[in-house]
Amino acid sequence: MEKYVKQIIKACGKEADYVVVLKMDKVMEAIERLKSELKGLIDFGGLYMKGIFNGIELNIFRTGKILVKGIENEEDLKRILNKIFS
Amino acid sequence: MLNVEEIRKDFPILSREVNGRKLIYFDNAATTQKPVQVINRVMEFYMKNHANIHRGIHTLSQEASQLYEEAREAIAKMINANPKEIIFTKNTTEAINIVAYTWALRKLKRGDEILTSLMEHHSNITPWITLSQLRGVKVKFIGVNVDGTLKMEDIPKLISKRTRLITITHASNVLGTINDVKGIVKIAHENGIPVSIDAAQSAPHMPINVKDINCEFLAFSGHKMLGPSGTGVLYIKSEILKEIEPTISGGGTIKNVKWIPEMGTCKIDWGEGPEKLEAGTPNIAGVIGLSEAAKYLMKIGLENIERHEKMLVEETMKGLMDIGDVKIYGPMNPNIKVGIVAFNINGLNPHQTALILDQYGIAVRSGFHCAEPIHQIIGAEDGSVRASYYIYNTKSEIEEMLNVIREIVELRRGGEVR
Numbered sequence: 235m236e237k238y239v240k241q242i243i244k245a246c247g248k249e250a251d252y253v254v255v256l257k258m259d260k261v262m263e264a265i266e267r268l269k270s271e272l273k274g275l276i277d278f279g280g281l282y283m284k285g286i287f288n289g290i291e292l293n294i295f296r297t298g299k300i301l302v303k304g305i306e307n308e309e310d311l312k313r314i315l316n317k318i319f320s
Numbered sequence: 321m322l323n324v325e326e327i328r329k330d331f332p333i334l335s336r337e338v339n340g341r342k343l344i345y346f347d348n349a350a351t352t353q354k355p356v357q358v359i360n361r362v363m364e365f366y367m368k369n370h371a372n373i374h375r376g377i378h379t380l381s382q383e384a385s386q387l388y389e390e391a392r393e394a395i396a397k398m399i400n401a402n403p404k405e406i407i408f409t410k411n412t413t414e415a416i417n418i419v420a421y422t423w424a425l426r427k428l429k430r431g432d433e434i435l436t437s438l439m440e441h442h443s444n445i446t447p448w449i450t451l452s453q454l455r456g457v458k459v460k461f462i463g464v465n466v467d468g469t470l471k472m473e474d475i476p477k478l479i480s481k482r483t484r485l486i487t488i489t490h491a492s493n494v495l496g497t498i499n500d501v502k503g504i505v506k507i508a509h510e511n512g513i514p515v516s517i518d519a520a521q522s523a524p525h526m527p528i529n530v531k532d533i534n535c536e537f538l539a540f541s542g543h544k545m546l547g548p549s550g551t552g553v554l555y556i557k558s559e560i561l562k563e564i565e566p567t568i569s570g571g572g573t574i575k576n577v578k579w580i581p582e583m584g585t586c587k588i589d590w591g592e593g594p595e596k597l598e599a600g601t602p603n604i605a606g607v608i609g610l611s612e613a614a615k616y617l618m619k620i621g622l623e624n625i626e627r628h629e630k631m632l633v634e635e636t637m638k639g640l641m642d643i644g645d646v647k648i649y650g651p652m653n654p655n656i657k658v659g660i661v662a663f664n665i666n667g668l669n670p671h672q673t674a675l676i677l678d679q680y681g682i683a684v685r686s687g688f689h690c691a692e693p694i695h696q697i698i699g700a701e702d703g704s705v706r707a708s709y710y711i712y713n714t715k716s717e718i719e720e721m722l723n724v725i726r727e728i729v730e731l732r733r734g735g736e737v738r
Contacts (some may be wrong), residue, residue, distance in 0.1 A: 245687055246687040246692075247670070248702045249702075251671055283677070
């Protein structure tokens with residue numbers, strides 16, 4: 235995970251949402267990884283992509299930011315990111 | 321009329337690119353960008369005049385002290401106060417906390433009541449809830465109508481014989497709603513109640529006259545009005561300031577501290593001016609930068625800024641309504657709003673919208689904007705997207721944002737965005 239992730243930001247809302255910021259030089263590589271790991275991946279007109287990993291929704295933006303929705307806490311998020319990027 | 325193109329030349333950051341696009345900065349309710357005049361003033365202070373204030377008799381200290389006190393005069397002029405009524409803080413939050421933990425903590429007793437509203441930023445809720453736990457005072461809340469205006473008619477009903485303070489926002493940081501603070505002060509004073517105003521979203525955007533409003537306290541942030549980060553202001557009416565004793569004390573807050581051997585302790589005589597609430601070395605350079613920001617805004621004219629922002633708000637709301645499938649929150653009349661538009665694209669989480677806009681170099685805020693109760697009231701439990709404007713924003717920037725929103729909505733209509 236450390237290879238790809240630069241920063242994790244907690245975003246406020248009804249559900250616990252997080253924004254994962256990817257390392258600039260690893261964005262393309264990380265997005266390819268995500269595309270291969272996420273289920274039901276849909277590209278929304280080039281605006282963003284959405285897919286599911288272990289029941290958690292991930293929204294991928296071309297800026298290298300990932301909105302992760304409905305996750306309990308940062309530790310769970312890190313566990314998921316470690317699985318995706320391991 | 322504002323000459324926005326000329327103004328924009330003063331803001332170096334506006335020429336940078338974000339994500340391959342020209343930056344469009346619509347997060348001014350969080351903090352504003354800084355003009356070269358402010359940046360240079362801070363730099364010049366550090367390069368030519370830097371020393372600690374009010375302590376030294378050497379020339380540099382005198383120069384720094386004079387610049388610091390001139391800043392007090394500039395801020396006082398901006399809100400029509402006496403410079404001795406201006407306390408420099410690090411932001412609005414700290415200013416409100418000073419009201420809570422100096423004035424209110426000493427003044428209020430168990431069973432006393434404080435009246436605030438459901439429209440407040442958390443910074444004008446949490447200090448009072450904490451105070452209620454420390455002092456056993458009760459916090460009551462003025463409601464908000466569905467259209468995002470304050471339930472003014474509730475105020476007389478909520479006032480009791482135990483009401484000791486009304487603390488209210490001048491303009492909502494979510495909806496932009498401007499409250500009739502003069503009217504609230506009138507009702508409060510008829511009942512012998514002092515009023516504290518959170519002017520974080522109003523003072524940078526419209527003319528403020530504390531003598532006309534007649535409030536006892538008024539707080540705002542320097543960093544939201546082109547000033548450096550870590551600067552804020554608390555106005556305290558002189559007769560109230562006289563009776564206040566500091567809670568955070570130390571250097572600069574005292575007249576003298578005398579050792580009384582027979583008592584085995586020290587006796588403190590507090591200072592009389594605003595410096596008694598500015599313990600320790602303040603943010604001198606920041607305050608001097610803030611002074612430059614105040615002069616810059618006064619030169620443009622706060623009434624011109626207000627007019628410009630209302631035009632931008634009107635443009636945004638009209639554009640969003642034309643696109644459709646967008647929920648706009650708060651009053652639809654730009655004349656009772658500061659330069660803030662909160663909205664959601666139907667079916668999209670506010671963070672999704674903000675992250676899409678970010679791809680186009682457009683900076684907006686998403687979420688609760690530190691004001692969760694008002695989101696519950698307006699039925700935006702996931703939060704909202706907030707576009708907030710300032711002197712350097714243009715109609716064409718708004719058009720660019722609307723184009724992206726139109727694209728999202730059209731893709732959604734085609735079933736391509738969920």
